[in-house]
Amino acid sequence: MPLVKWKNHNTEDVEVGLMLNALKERYGYDFRGYARASLKRRLLELTRYFEVAHLSELIPAMLYDEAVAQTVINSISVPTSEFFRDALVWKMIRQQVLPQLNTFPWINIWQIGCGRGEETYTLAILLHEAGLLKKARIFTSDINPAFLEEARAGCWSRRRLEGWREGYLQAGGAGDFDSYFEDRGEEVAIRPELKHSIEFVQHNLVEDEVFKEVQFVVCRNVLIYFADELQERVLHLCTRSMERGGYLLLGRSERIMDFDEKYPELEVLDSDFQLYRKVVGGERHV
Numbered sequence: 001m002p003l004v005k006w007k008n009h010n011t012e013d014v015e016v017g018l019m020l021n022a023l024k025e026r027y028g029y030d031f032r033g034y035a036r037a038s039l040k041r042r043l044l045e046l047t048r049y050f051e052v053a054h055l056s057e058l059i060p061a062m063l064y065d066e067a068v069a070q071t072v073i074n075s076i077s078v079p080t081s082e083f084f085r086d087a088l089v090w091k092m093i094r095q096q097v098l099p100q101l102n103t104f105p106w107i108n109i110w111q112i113g114c115g116r117g118e119e120t121y122t123l124a125i126l127l128h129e130a131g132l133l134k135k136a137r138i139f140t141s142d143i144n145p146a147f148l149e150e151a152r153a154g155c156w157s158r159r160r161l162e163g164w165r166e167g168y169l170q171a172g173g174a175g176d177f178d179s180y181f182e183d184r185g186e187e188v189a190i191r192p193e194l195k196h197s198i199e200f201v202q203h204n205l206v207e208d209e210v211f212k213e214v215q216f217v218v219c220r221n222v223l224i225y226f227a228d229e230l231q232e233r234v235l236h237l238c239t240r241s242m243e244r245g246g247y248l249l250l251g252r253s254e255r256i257m258d259f260d261e262k263y264p265e266l267e268v269l270d271s272d273f274q275l276y277r278k279v280v281g282g283e284r285h286v
């Protein structure tokens with residue numbers, strides 16, 4: 001006779017579920033709507049980092065030790081980024097979107113999932129070079145307060161500049177990329193002038209609402225971590241926050257499911273670069 005009728009034969013899946021419930025109950029972060037396969041992989045990597053045999057052994061440590069919880073939350077929220085990541089996307093933004101944004105009396109941008117700030121300052125550099133930074137406000141948000149703090153500080157290892165310089169040039173940069181940073185020995189820090197138009201906001205896409213009407217939403221490489229239902233919530237949040245005629249940029253590998261039925265207010269401007277616009281009069285004609 002079996003001990004019980006097991007509903008779930010995969011013990012690791014049970015452990016992942018318990019861990020997510022514990023995070024939600026104890027710290028209020030709800031990651032249950034994230035794409036499970038990649039989330040499970042990242043959580044299982046933590047067993048090697050903490051040198052435990054099973055994920056569930058981390059649950060008590062996480063409940064009683066905020067530093068352990070922060071490590072777990074960091075590993076789920078993945079801040080990987082670069083300046084001018086997917087450089088050709090930024091070239092297109094420079095050439096096609098910024099001149100259009102300039103037709104608005106002011107420019108509010110919501111940049112979602114800022115990680116450590118690389119993408120935020122990429123935007124600031126582009127706006128500065130187009131002469132639009134003073135007219136613009138970038139609201140940059142992330143779920144993770146530790147990343148927001150690092151983004152606000154804007155310091156990176158000097159070694160990373162080389163690859164980023166390449167991206168800047170590919171994105172049509174004609175200035176001196178290094179001049180946007182101050183020398184701090186082994187590190188470089190973004191120049192304070194580039195920070196003046198930026199507001200760093202803690203915002204959780206799982207449960208928070210729209211906080212601003214904007215002309216441009218940049219939400220790149222965030223949806224890939226979410227399961228379908230959460231992706232849909234976020235896309236509606238993005239659409240609701242956009243002024244009519246405003247733009248939405250997603251990550252290059254991010255595709256919108258059921259686009260025609262679910263997002264009649266959006267039209268595709270460039271499917272390769274994943275650029276959308278909120279239609280001006282009501283709904284798009286399909």
Ligand SMILES: C[S@@+](CC[C@H](N)C(=O)[O-])C[C@H]1O[C@@H](n2cnc3c(N)ncnc32)[C@H](O)[C@@H]1O
Nearest residue numbers: 077078079081113115142143204205206220221
């Ligand atoms: C891979 S980074 C993307 C960085 C940048 N957008 C880029 O494309 O280079 C994903 C970011 O999304 C943030 N994130 C994950 N879940 C989130 C949520 N529920 N609400 C807001 N931000 C979230 C993470 O903390 C992380 O900084």
